[in-house]
Amino acid sequence: MNRFFIFGISLLSVATASALTVNVVPGGLRQAVTASSDPKTETDLTVTGSINAADFDFLREMTALRSLNLSGVTVASYSGTKTETGLTEAKANTLPDCALMSGNFTSLSLPSGLTEISVGALGGSNAESLAIPSSVTKISTGAFAGMKNLKQVTIPSSVKSMGEMVFKDCPQLEKVVIQAPVAELPASTFRNCPKLSSITLPSSMTAIGDAAFAGCKGLTSISLPTSLISIGNMAFAASGLASADLSGSSLKSVGDWAFAGCPSLTNVTVSGQPVVFGAGAFYNDPALNVSLGDIASSMTDIPDYFLYGATSATAEGFENTAVASVGNHALSGMRDTKVTLPATIASLGDNAMERWENLSEIDAKSVSDIPVLGQSVWEDTPQETTILYVPNDLLQAYKDTPQWQEFDVRSETSSIVDINPEETPANLRAYFDGMLLMIEADCDIRAAQLYDITGRCFTIANNYQGNRLTVDTAPFDARVFILRLLLTDGTTPVLKLLR
Secondary structure, eight states: OEEEEEETTEEEEEEOOOOEEEEEOTTOHHHHHHTTSOTTTOOEEEEEEEEOHHHHHHHHHOTTOSEEEEEEEEEOOEESSOOTTSOSEEOTTEEOTTTTTTOOOSEEEOOTTOOEEOTTTTTTOOOSOEEOOTTOOEEOTTTTTTOSSOOEEEEOTTOOEEOTTTTTTOTTOOEEEEOSOOSEEOTTTTTTOTTOOEEEOOTTOOEEOTTTTTTOTTOOOOOOOTTOOEEOTTTTTTOOOSEEEEOOTTOOEEOTTTTTTOTTOOEEEEOSSOOEEOTTTTTTOTTOOOBHHHHTTTOSEEOTTTTTTOTTOBOTTGGGSOOOEEOTTTTTTOOOSEEEOOTTOOEEOTTTTTTOTTOOEEEOTTOSSOOEEOTTTTTTSOGGGOEEEEOGGGHHHHHTSTTGGGSEEEETTGGGOOOOOOOOOTTEEEEEETTEEEEEESSOEEEEEEEETTOOEEEEEEOOSTTEEEEEOTTOOOSEEEEEEEETTSOOOEEEEEO
């Protein structure tokens, strides 16, 4: 109703807003509303009676609606002319496909007797709250995806199944409680819900689907049910998780890239039972402070890109695992100075240990066969200055094997050679002439052994020139040398020399 007041030459129009209530039969909503109101300007609508899929077509035309109350409505089945959303049939007690998609209403009450919410039914709508009726047993794919203002929701225990992407791209969603005894959280259920910070999962859950929480930057913690068997690909990728407890006794698999790109992830707890991890499970998680001894405790194969870029992870305890293979780029970028390889190691994939910039020692003494190497295993790792300790019987084989030979290869006993330098004996003279080590003795010299101060043997030179010997030290990187001589008089004098 409009009322008009005239004050001088001014004409004012004051609209009195009131909620419109209509009682309808299936297919009769348009006639009921237009009989008493302009559907393009109506902001508040309550419907009772019964409606069908054709009536939802009309509701989407009411673009000015801000409050829609359907709690007193029953939804009838539909069979007839194709609706705007492409339906020629729709079931009773079901919110049809795309029924209220992109609705501008901020307040919504759903029909109390609903048993199913179909594909995209409320997708992209502006509703700020959502009460799912306790009669609902099925929620279909994308039912609430892209709801712009939805902040919290409870999925009641009546729900038996959920489709994928149910809450995908809900930018304001903060809290979800899942009371439904579902076994699986489907793929992309909460994908790209950046404010989601609280989630309660049911104890019945055995699987978290692919990308279920991907992009949930506000999710810093989650309590995973002990019944959980599998975590899907990218399940928590690019999320805000600070820790992940994967020690549940039922867990068997963690998918590809499951926790990749989580900048705040610092701690992961695993059990000793076998768990199969997918490629890149912890890819590019720079804060992850775990040891290989813990994270790989049940593994025989470390997958590709497993800890790529996890620069806070360490190689501690690696030797205690049963790992046989390390995948491509699997341990790239770690910061350790020393790593001990497990006795079981058989192969290292392409770039498996690239960019270990601080590496100075590899202990392979317990490895009985030379591991097979992929391409560029230690690219951008300082191999020339890194000592590689190997079994005595494999020393020459390592020195002859590409990539391994780039290290400072030493036998397993070379670091404990018994060398005790004494003062230069009176009958012996040794000095450097540039890079040449000049040695003279009062008796013939049978052989000379040259070491660095750690016991690394550079060379053993036999002598056929009597009491004089010259050794070229140009190939050796040391400045301080230990010289041991074997003389014909039976003595073995030892000298320390500075080049």
